[in-house]
Amino acid sequence: MPELPEVETVVRYVRPNIVGKIIQGVIPQNNYDKVLATHTPKRFNKLVAGQSIIDVTRRGKYIALNFDNGFLLIHLRMTGRLLLKLSEDDKLKHLTAIINFTDKASLYFKDYRKFGRLYYYDSMDYINNKLGVEPLSKDFTGDWLYNNLHKNKRQLKPLLLDQGFIAGLGNIYVDEALWFARLHPQQISSVVSRKKSNVLHAAIQRLLQTAIDNQGTTIINFYFGEGEKGNFREQLQVFGRQDKKCPRCKTVIEKIRVAQRGTHICPHCQKI
DNA sequence: GGGATTGTTTAAAC
């Protein structure tokens, strides 16, 4: 379940291995042309073939291969993985695309649920207009969060999950951040106090940065490189810890549903 | 077999 820290971990893993390479072609696998979200395979290849990778960056949960002219974006969705080589036991039927380079190297897109997609855009404008603030950028300030929580009248959890509000948060880090700020996920955003908003702001930034430092969180299926796991799981306070005790007050953590998503809360610390 | 799981988009309902 790659969220911002996991995507950043993948970017840092592939960047030194593919910067400078020239794309020869992008080949959908297993008849899954749908993996190319923006163009037909023929058109997609016309746009990316011959392009040199200047840099690999991240915007929200998107990975961006930067060309001199244009961008190839990759979204891992839930189970997507980027591999620099295939191991013996990699199941070929789970491959959805291969990006071939002119030096015979390849970047393999493996995705057993097939939700992950590749996109080509001339500029990042389309994606930038769709996505909200980068939570680790200087634009994401305490003032920004407080003001924008109060511009909306929505439940906190679906608001924080909305990529058009803040780009990159997912189920894990939202549950963790709300617990740190002692905020109930169904609290309406416009009534959050300045004090709690500030705690939430600090928690979001600290969680994301610490998770990146620990190469992300592996719950079930986040791996990068050659099967390496993220180490942040050990630092989770509520996510996946239903029926266990709240680290703060020892109340039993509950798993509830908010906006159709499994949601972990301490019923004592987090009240509406 | 039924239900939950995950992120995002889109459509419909409120």
Added chain:
DNA sequence: CGTTTAAACAATCC
């Protein structure tokens, strides 16, 4: 209009 809910997408696990 703003917000909420549900379905769709795919495959697997319990």
